[in-house]
Amino acid sequence: MTEPVEEFTGRFLVLLQEDAVDEGVAELGAIAGFDPNSGDLDADTVQVFPELGVAVVSADPNLLAELNGAAARPGPVQIVEPERVVHLIKDADPGTAEEESKLTWGLQATGAAVSTATGKGIKIAVLDTGFEKNHPDFAGRTITTKSFITGEDVQDGHGHGTHCIGTSSGPRTPATLPGYGVAYEAEIFAGKVLSNAGSGSDGGILAGIEWAITNGCAVISMSLGADVPVNTPYSQVYETVAQRAMAKGTLIIAAAGNASSRPARIAPVGHPARCPSIIAVAAIDVNRAIASFSSGSADKIGQIDVAGPGVDVYSSFKLPQQYARLRGTSMATPHAAGIAVLIAQATGARGYELWARLSSTALRLPLPSTDIGSGLVQAP
Template identity: 60%
Template sequence: MPEETTTTTGRYLVLLEDNSAAAGAREMNRVAGINAAGAVESVTPADLEASDGIIFQDLGVAVVNAAPDQVNRLARAVDEPGPISVVEPERIVRALATPVQGETGAAQVDESVFTWGLQAVGATLSSASGAGIRLAVLDTGFTVDHPDFAGRTVLTNSFIKGETVDDAHGHGTHCIGSAAGPREPASGGPGYGVAYEAEIYAGKVLSNAGFGDDGGILNGIAWAVANGCAVVSMSLGAAVKPGTPHSQIFEQAAQRALARNTLIIAAAGNESQRPAKVAPVGHPANCPSIMSVGAIDVDRATARFSCGTVDTVGQVDVAGPGVDVHSCWNGTTPDTRHKRIQGTSMATPHVAGIAALLAQQHNARGWELWARLMQSARRLGLPSTDVGAGLVQAP
C-alpha cells in the first residue's frame, strides 16, 4: 500500500495531439529515446510496467517509464511544433468510501423492498432497466461468485499486476451493485440496483488494498471505450489543493471518450468536513468533461464529507445518494454479502445507473446523455456548488 504522503508513481503521462499516435511514438523515440508501443484496446499490467511506454490510441495518451533526463526532453518537446502536447506525472488514486459512522438516517425510509437510494432517484418508478446498455465500473474488481448476480453476464478485466479481478476489498462490488445490481436479491434484503439489466463491465483498476494509478485508470477507460460502453463509473480519485489545475491529459481523454459515445462519471471526493471545511473536487472528477458527483443523505442534505465547488478549477455537476447506502459486498456468508457504507463513491454508481436508464430510454450517448442527466436532475434547494444541477432522476 502506498504511503499517505506519496502522490505520484514515478511514471509519466504524455498527451498527444488528435490522431497522432504513430507520429507521437516516433517523436518520443526521437527526442527521448522512448520506444512506446500502441494499444488498440488495453494492455496487461505487466506489459505496462515493463515497457518504455504504451500509447492508448483511442485516447491519444501514452504512459511512459522515463528517467529524469528523458522527462526533461519530453517537456521541451511540448514547446515545439509536433505531436507531443502535455507531460504530467502519473498520480496515485484510491477508493472513495468509508464505513457508516453515525451519519445514517435511512431508517426513516421503508427499505423493506427497495433501498432509499433507489427510491430517491426514482428508479423504482421507471420502466427502463438498462437492458442493452454496456456499463463499466472501474474500481477494486468484482466478487464473481456473488449469489445476487447468478445468471448475469459480467465481463471482467484486471489492470492490477498480480491480482485477478476478484474483489478482495469490497468497494468495487458495492459500486457495481448500486449501478447495476438486482431488484430482487437472491440472498435477501431490499433491491439495490439502478440499471438492473445493464451489461456489466467490471474493470479492476484499484488493488485489493484500494489503491491504483492514472495509468491503470486510462487502461480501463481505453478498454471500456473499445468495448462500446456508454457509461464509465469511477468511484476513485486523489485529493487536490484549492487552485490546483485539472489534468489536461484526463480532460482530453474524457473528450475523446465522449466523441466515441462513452460518458465518464467520477466521484467528487470525500475530503470535506462540513460545515467547517469544504474541500475542492478531486482528480480526475475536476476535469470539465468528466461528470463530477457529490453526495446527499436521506434528508436530501449535502453529506458532510462531500467535496464541493470552491474555485474555478473543478465543480460538482450532479448529486446522488451517498450516505448509509446498502449494496452487495464481498463476503462469503449470508450476513456478510451486503454492507452499508458511505461516500461520493456510493453516489457515483447511482448516477451511472441512471445514465444507463436514460441511454436505453432515449438512445442517448456522449454529450446528449450528459445533457439529459443534467436537465432531468431534481433541484434540492441546496447550493449548486454542493450538488450541481441536483439529484439525478430516472426517466
C-alpha cells in the same frame, strides 16, 4: 486542517495528437530510449492507449525537459504530466439504516423504483477494485471482467468495487430484500483498476477507460480519485481523454471526493472529477441534505455537476459478508451512472447529449449549486 499532498508514481502521462499516435510514440521512443517497432514493448517502460491518444512512459527525470520541449513545439507530443497515485474514495463510517422493505432509499429518491427503464442493451463499465465473481445475486448475468492490476485478478478482495457495481446495476429482486440496483438489466463491464488494498495509478485507470470505450460502454463509473489542494489545475490529459471519450459515445462519471468536514471546511473536487468534461458527483443523505464529507465547488476549477444518494447505501459486497451499508461520494457516483444508463436506454442519447439529459432532468433541491450542481439525478 492541512491541505492534501499529491502523490506521484515517477512516470509521466503524455497526450498525443489524436490522428498522429504512431508518430508521437516514435518521438517518445527517441527521447526515452525504447524502440516502438520492437513488437513487444515493456509495459514498465511504456504503455500506449491508441483509442485515447495517450502514452504512459517511464523516463529518467533528466529527460523530462526533453519531453516538455517536445510538447512545447508543434508536433504529435502535446502535453506531459506526472502520473498520479489514486485511491478509492474512502468511505466514512456506515450510518443507520432507514426503512427499506423492498427497495433501497436511493432507488426511491432517484425515481429508479418507478421507472420503466431497466438498462437492457446498455453497457456500463465500473472501474474500481474488481468484482466478487461468486456473488449469488449476479448468477446468470452477462458480466465482462478484466484486471489492470499486476499480480491480481479481477476478484474483489476489498469489496468497494462490488458495492459500486451493485448500486449501478445490481438486482431489484435478490433472494434477500431490499433490491438495490439502478440499471438492473444493464450489461456489466467490471474493470479492476485499484488493488485489493484500494490504490492504483493514472495509467491503470486510463487502460480501463480505453477498454470500456473499445467495448462500446455508454457510461463509465469511477468511484476513485485523489484529493488535491485548493486551486490545483485539473489534468489536461484526463480532460482531453474525457472529451475524446464523449465524442466516441462514452460518458465518464466520477466521485467528487470525501475530503470535506462540513460546515467548518468544504474541500475542492478531487482528481479526476475536477476535469470539466467528467461529471463530478456529490453525496446527499436520506433527508436530502448535503453529506458532511462531500467535496464541493471550493474553487473555480473543480465544479460539482450532480448529486446522488451517498449515505447509508445498501448494496452487494465481497463474500462471505455479501452485503454492506456504506457512505461516500463513492456510493453517490454509481447511482448517477446507473441513472445515466437508464436515460441512455430510454432516449438513445450518448456522450454530450446524455450529459445534458442527466443534468437537465435532475431534481432541484434547496441547496447551493456549489454543493449539488444541477440537483439530484432522476430516472426517466
